[in-house]
Amino acid sequence: MTTSLLAKRSGGRLALLLALALLLIPYLHALATGQPETGSAGLAALHSRAESVYCAKGSTPTGTILLVETLLIAVATLLARGWKTHGNPLQEGLARHGPYLFVFLLLTTIPFLLAWRTGSSACTRGKAFFWESVFIDVFILAILAISYNLLFGFAGIVSFGHAAFFGMGAYTVGLLMKHLAFPWVAAVIVALLVGVVIALIKGVVGLRIRGLYFALFTLAFAEVFFLLAGNRILVDITGAEDGFTFAVPDFLNMTKNRLFFYYLTLVLMALAFWLVRRLMGSPTGQVLRALRDNEERARMLGYNTFTFKLIALVLAGILATGAGVLRGIALKGASPNVLGVGFTFDPLLATIIGGIGTFSGPVLGVFILRLVEQMLRDTVLTLGSVQIDIGERWALILGVIFIIIVLAFPKGIVGTLQEQYRRRKGG
Amino acid sequence: MSELLEVRNIHTYIGQFHILQNVSFDVPAQSITVLLGRNGAGKTTTLRTIMGLTPASAGVIRLNGIEIQNRRPYEIAQMGIGFVPDYRAVFRQLTVEENLRLAERKPGDLQRKLGFIFQIFPDLERLYHWPGGQLSGGQQQMLAVARALVPDNHLLLIDEPSEGLAPVIVEQMMEAIRQLSDQTTVLLVEQNFHVASHLADRYVIIEDGRSVHHGQMADLVADRGLITRYLAAA
Amino acid sequence: MTTKLRSGFWRQSLLIAGLFAIALLALNFLIFDTGIVAVVLLSGFYQGMLFFLVAAGMSIVFGLLDVLNLAQGSFFMLGAYVGFAIYNALPEGTPITVRFVAALVGAVVFGGVLGAGVEIALLRPLYVRPIFQIVLTFGLATAITELVRGIYGPSGLVPVEPPAALNTTIAVMRGQFETYRLFIIAVGLVLMIGISLLLQRTRLGIIIRAGVQDSQMVEALGINVRRVFTLVFALGTAVAALGGMTAAPFLGAYPAMGEQFLLTAIIVIVIGGMSSFEGTAIAALLVGLTRATVEQISLQYLNTPILASISILVFMVVVLLVRPTGLFGREA
Numbered sequence: 001m002t003t004s005l006l007a008k009r010s011g012g013r014l015a016l017l018l019a020l021a022l023l024l025i026p027y028l029h030a031l032a033t034g035q036p037e038t039g040s041a042g043l044a045a046l047h048s049r050a051e052s053v054y055c056a057k058g059s060t061p062t063g064t065i066l067l068v069e070t071l072l073i074a075v076a077t078l079l080a081r082g083w084k085t086h087g088n089p090l091q092e093g094l095a096r097h098g099p100y101l102f103v104f105l106l107l108t109t110i111p112f113l114l115a116w117r118t119g120s121s122a123c124t125r126g127k128a129f130f131w132e133s134v135f136i137d138v139f140i141l142a143i144l145a146i147s148y149n150l151l152f153g154f155a156g157i158v159s160f161g162h163a164a165f166f167g168m169g170a171y172t173v174g175l176l177m178k179h180l181a182f183p184w185v186a187a188v189i190v191a192l193l194v195g196v197v198i199a200l201i202k203g204v205v206g207l208r209i210r211g212l213y214f215a216l217f218t219l220a221f222a223e224v225f226f227l228l229a230g231n232r233i234l235v236d237i238t239g240a241e242d243g244f245t246f247a248v249p250d251f252l253n254m255t256k257n258r259l260f261f262y263y264l265t266l267v268l269m270a271l272a273f274w275l276v277r278r279l280m281g282s283p284t285g286q287v288l289r290a291l292r293d294n295e296e297r298a299r300m301l302g303y304n305t306f307t308f309k310l311i312a313l314v315l316a317g318i319l320a321t322g323a324g325v326l327r328g329i330a331l332k333g334a335s336p337n338v339l340g341v342g343f344t345f346d347p348l349l350a351t352i353i354g355g356i357g358t359f360s361g362p363v364l365g366v367f368i369l370r371l372v373e374q375m376l377r378d379t380v381l382t383l384g385s386v387q388i389d390i391g392e393r394w395a396l397i398l399g400v401i402f403i404i405i406v407l408a409f410p411k412g413i414v415g416t417l418q419e420q421y422r423r424r425k426g427g
Numbered sequence: 428m429s430e431l432l433e434v435r436n437i438h439t440y441i442g443q444f445h446i447l448q449n450v451s452f453d454v455p456a457q458s459i460t461v462l463l464g465r466n467g468a469g470k471t472t473t474l475r476t477i478m479g480l481t482p483a484s485a486g487v488i489r490l491n492g493i494e495i496q497n498r499r500p501y502e503i504a505q506m507g508i509g510f511v512p513d514y515r516a517v518f519r520q521l522t523v524e525e526n527l528r529l530a531e532r533k534p535g536d537l538q539r540k541l542g543f544i545f546q547i548f549p550d551l552e553r554l555y556h557w558p559g560g561q562l563s564g565g566q567q568q569m570l571a572v573a574r575a576l577v578p579d580n581h582l583l584l585i586d587e588p589s590e591g592l593a594p595v596i597v598e599q600m601m602e603a604i605r606q607l608s609d610q611t612t613v614l615l616v617e618q619n620f621h622v623a624s625h626l627a628d629r630y631v632i633i634e635d636g637r638s639v640h641h642g643q644m645a646d647l648v649a650d651r652g653l654i655t656r657y658l659a660a661a
Numbered sequence: 662m663t664t665k666l667r668s669g670f671w672r673q674s675l676l677i678a679g680l681f682a683i684a685l686l687a688l689n690f691l692i693f694d695t696g697i698v699a700v701v702l703l704s705g706f707y708q709g710m711l712f713f714l715v716a717a718g719m720s721i722v723f724g725l726l727d728v729l730n731l732a733q734g735s736f737f738m739l740g741a742y743v744g745f746a747i748y749n750a751l752p753e754g755t756p757i758t759v760r761f762v763a764a765l766v767g768a769v770v771f772g773g774v775l776g777a778g779v780e781i782a783l784l785r786p787l788y789v790r791p792i793f794q795i796v797l798t799f800g801l802a803t804a805i806t807e808l809v810r811g812i813y814g815p816s817g818l819v820p821v822e823p824p825a826a827l828n829t830t831i832a833v834m835r836g837q838f839e840t841y842r843l844f845i846i847a848v849g850l851v852l853m854i855g856i857s858l859l860l861q862r863t864r865l866g867i868i869i870r871a872g873v874q875d876s877q878m879v880e881a882l883g884i885n886v887r888r889v890f891t892l893v894f895a896l897g898t899a900v901a902a903l904g905g906m907t908a909a910p911f912l913g914a915y916p917a918m919g920e921q922f923l924l925t926a927i928i929v930i931v932i933g934g935m936s937s938f939e940g941t942a943i944a945a946l947l948v949g950l951t952r953a954t955v956e957q958i959s960l961q962y963l964n965t966p967i968l969a970s971i972s973i974l975v976f977m978v979v980v981l982l983v984r985p986t987g988l989f990g991r992e993a
Binding site: 393 | 729731783787790792793796797799800801803805806807810811919920924925931967970974977978982985986
């Protein structure tokens with residue numbers, strides 16, 4: 001017992017170390033083999049050495065190494081799961097965390113895969129460059145969906161105003177950097193604090209009123225921000241309905257440093273995922289689940305349900321605001337639509353498609369939604385005499401998909417798969 | 428005596444809890460049958476299952492020979508079963524009159540039965556236009572029973588009619604049930620053994636979701652052993 | 662005991678509502694000329710009635726079915742579009758009055774039939790999973806809005822012309838007031854009285870009032886509650902669609918109108934206490950008056966129409982802080 005528990009813990013640490021090592025290898029390789037840009041010196045020269053390797057068009061050694069590593073991890077994970085020798089930390093770590101490691105490495109490889117398949121560079125304008133921005137959008141929305149799922153799926157709190165967090169994240173960071181010349185770190189911190197404050201207001205005012213009242217309260221709350229952002233009186237500050245743009249430091253500039261931004265959002269998404277997983281595995285998470293299943297009973301067991309709900313709300317608020325901050329920086333601007341119902345509906349839809357109350361469901365939901373939308377954007381479907389322009393009708397199609405899933409597959413993709421897996425195992 | 432209600436091997440789940448695990452008994456026409464058993468044995472669930480409110484997952488329930496276990500509660504009610512739940516489901520916002528009118532199945536039901544209802548529950552005449560929420564506990568219980576008398580029911584399911592009532596009111600309620608049983612068959616759940624033994628002709632004992640014993644009430648009263656085994660407070 | 666408390670609770674609620682109305686009036690007389698006060702009051706009533714038409718169905722449906730219909734605003738919008746379609750589709754030479762009445766009737770029928778369909782096909786399978794019903798209506802609202810946007814485009818239709826008698830202005834004290842607003846107020850009043858008669862005097866009303874408390878017991882009395890659910894839901898959406906068409910000659914028809922009215926309707930039913938019909942009616946008028954007053958203030962002094970929207974949100978928050986279940990809500 002004790003040994004396997006120890007193995008579990010150190011297994012997690014080993015898996016993390018393994019991930020870092022696997023990520024360093026291709027970079028070190030690039031450093032060793034690249035040619036520095038003429039005229040650069042010091043660290044910049046060193047980095048430009050690496051850049052010359054992985055920014056090359058088409059197939060790059062960096063991409064090849066990452067791909068091989070990804071496949072190796074896949075094989076190793078399968079082997080680790082097959083062998084049942086208890087007590088080996090590396091095997092424990094791979095068996096438990098291997099699938100996540102695999103997905104993470106695969107996402108790390110994607111820019112190079114794209115560059116290879118399309119014969120373009122991962123760092124300069126081209127097809128791979130464009131698709132990276134699609135993935136960045138996916139990662140940001142995945143953070144928003146993870147946050148939504150924390151509230152709805154795990155704590156059982158329905159919110160129809162999640163866009164308030166998201167939008168205020170984008171607006172705050174942008175307005176502070178534009179008008180008050182805040183350095184980006186300060187602007188991000190203040191924006192997250194604004195998220196905390198919104199969560200506290202929502203919590204202290206809204207959570208006293210139960211269930212539905214709270215959902216409606218959040219809807220109305222988000223609408224205030226939406227109205228304010230689009231209003232003409234604030235036009236000098238917010239640009240009213242047109243929104244505003246602001247300058248970001250070069251290294252955060254998605255147009256210049258897209259590959260970096262890709263990895264930044266990927267890592268942050270992974271962090272958000274890990275954070276929620278850790279939280280739900282902790283005693284606090286247990287109470288939240290108990291709350292969701294039966295609030296009355298949790299209260300009778302002596303838990304201060306208000307405090308626990310507030311914790312969930314604040315954490316979800318920070319995550320959603322953080323996603324909004326990223327969105328603001330990525331677009332170098334914000335407009336009222338980040339505060340609109342759409343950014344509440346999208347994470348709700350992703351959560352429901354992927355699977356409410358599952359860890360990977362919301363992330364999967366966002367991937368499916370956004371990538372399918374991107375692929376079908378210019379498709380025109382002809383059914384007899386009716387022509388459906390899928391890109392233009394996407395919102396309508398989403399609405400219909402949403403209704404069908406709520407009616408027929410309430411557990412979503414991951415939930416349904418898990419149920420079938422369990423049933424097969426049980427039967 | 429013919430069997431008005433036949434309950435055969437019913438199983439009922441509430442959520443994932445297997446509440447009724449094989450309950451079978453008969454209710455002969457023109458009788459008062461009482462379901463006995465300890466708290467949580469499944470008596471209320473049995474009544475609710477007959478009514479279709481917590482449908483059985485297996486088993487057969489027949490009313491006058493017709494299977495009813497798969498029907499919706501309103502259809503079961505329309506076949507002639509009246510239900511008086513243990514929580515006195517009197518509609519608080521509705522007046523006594525409206526509460527009774529709600530139970531009409533065809534126009535004129537209430538008109539025909541009002542005399543009989545006022546005869547066995549004289550209080551209700553005085554309170555006819557009061558909101559249900561303003562009645563006392565005993566009066567609400569009377570109204571709940573009276574409501575089941577409005578349409579022509581063959582069978583009344585009455586859950587704990589004496590619960591929480593003052594002794595005087597309990598006597599009044601017993602007398603009322605005795606009177607109405609001249610016209611309809613009654614299936615009763617009753618914790619108060621004194622009340623049960625004075626009212627009922629027949630008994631069914633339910634324990635842990637199973638029907639374990641049944642027979643004539645007079646025999647049960649005489650059988651101390653049986654009473655201690657199944658009904659004495661645990 | 663509880664009933665005594667309840668009637669005290671009721672009187673207290675009425676008192677709060679009454680005091681608030683008086684305070685609003687006093688504020689009006691303090692800051693505006695009498696002529697303007699009249700216009701503000703009429704405008705408040707006209708807005709309140711529109712909010713009422715959307716909120717009434719939501720509140721009754723919520724009380725009986727425990728479903729919060731977030732697609733109600735979309736039915737309001739659909740009413741306007743369907744009404745317009747009928748109005749414009751009638752052959753040339755049809756008198757405007759006939760067109761107008763046909764549009765109103767068509768909106769009601771359409772709203773009712775579609776509502777019944779939604780209840781039967783989409784909500785009925787979900788009574789075992791209540792929270793999903795709300796989530797579903799949220800999705801339905803999006804789908805309907807997008808559908809309309811797809812068919813008619815995002816920008817909306819030019820208002821149709823109402824009959825001549827309703828298309829003029831009359832002088833009220835020193836202000837001018839469109840007769841069409843009076844028509845809206847009249848429609849609202851008729852429905853307010855009609856619905857409360859339905860609730861108080863008819864068998865359906867008895868069933869609804871009983872079902873709000875305990876629909877299972879109503880079913881055990883031999884009433885097909887599901888059919889009543891469908892009927893009530895359809896009535897609610899029909900009233901909303903009528904509201905949409907009633908508002909349309911004034912506001913036009915545009916995809917976002919559903920969302921706008923939904924939000925105000927939500928505020929109204931939250932203030933009114935979610936499932937109380939009287940509460941909803943009173944709250945609708947109070948919200949209308951508040952909006953109209955603040956609109957006038959900002960028009961006169963600040964020139965920022967947004968204050969009106971914010972003021973009613975503040976109103977809601979304050980009510981929730983004082984009464985967590987709304988003014989006339991069931992005691993928690």
